[in-house]
Ligand SMILES: NC(=O)C1=CN([C@@H]2O[C@H](COP(=O)(O)OP(=O)(O)OC[C@H]3O[C@@H](n4cnc5c(N)ncnc54)[C@H](OP(=O)(O)O)[C@@H]3O)[C@@H](O)[C@H]2O)C=CC1
């Protein structure tokens with residue numbers, strides 16, 4: 110299949126390698142001419158993935174119209190904050206070229222201000238005549254490991270069975286196993302909200318807290334992800350899968366994770382603005398913490414870890430205050446959270 114990868118960052122590059130290894134004709138679009146030249150001439154992308162060598166069959170272009178003209182499938186691998194404007198531009202080009210494509214995005218976050226999932230943003234911006242389906246590919250998949258072809262599993266989700274099955278068939282290789290999942294909302298929400306918990310774990314790690322504390326925050330974090338996600342329309346069981354607990358573990362426990370590293374740097378005293386500026390790659394969890402905090406207030410959903418992280422990141426809450434407000438909360442029952450949601454879900458079948 111002819112596929113256009115929109116974005117020449119870490120994940121876009123690693124996925125281009127997967128698709129190329131599967132025999133697809135991949136053209137990458139990047140806005141940065143130097144990166145495009147590096148991919149075409151040196152077959153590397155050192156700013157994003159240090160030690161990889163790209164096959165010379167992977168080509169890149171600086172011309173978005175050329176990328177739109179090339180692809181039967183467009184894979185959108187840009188940060189959430191760039192999705193709406195990118196989708197607007199792509200849509201105009203598809204209309205001009207009178208073309209219909211399958212759209213697949215890989216971003217993990219909620220849009221600031223609207224609180225929308227990425228597929229909702231795309232649905233708003235793409236003309237219905239210009240696409241066959243809008244899918245997401247998500248799961249525990251650090252670009253650094255995908256690019257080394259280390260065994261990885263992800264899920265492809267969309268509303269239409271045929272669309273997500275094409276995405277599954279297109280990406281699946283012996284190193285990169287793709288499941289299909291009809292719960293588009295659950296898959297997108299799990300991928301977005303785990304980044305919040307990864308920042309929190311990075312802070313704990315940086316402050317020298319132990320494994321007991323980190324396990325507590327991961328587990329209770331999963332409960333609050335599921336509470337908000339279910340309110341947003343997700344199937345609670347999805348949070349038990351690759352795009353829920355799977356991605357939460359991989360992001361909260363790895364130095365590859367930009368969100369985890371952001372937390373560690375905060376704990377060392379660096380300012381959030383400096384961290385974002387110096388990371389050189391997107392840290393989706395920062396904006397998503399804001400969006401989830403606002404959503405939890407709107408829906409009156411109990412999300413203590415998200416709320417404390419929001420206050421720590423944006424309102425100057427101290428580490429001691431954060432610690433006490435979590436540990437000294439009113440007593441509660443463990444089964445009131447995710448376990449109850451799952452039980453209700455299973456009972457309803
Ligand atoms: N890295 C990973 O392991 C994974 C990442 N993801 C998700 O994929 C998405 C992309 O992440 P990732 O590739 O890591 O991010 P990076 O920061 O590594 O790369 C982002 C890419 O998007 C481009 N970009 C940024 N803003 C714009 C814009 N306004 N218009 C056009 N292009 C733009 C950047 O271009 P430039 O180089 O010119 O700045 C760069 O090519 C995120 O939502 C992330 O959560 C999902 C799974 C794994």
Ligand SMILES: O=C(CO)COP(=O)(O)O
Nearest residue numbers: 248249250251366367368
């Ligand atoms: O989503 C990821 C792995 O599945 C990557 O997480 P980071 O964006 O924190 O690096």
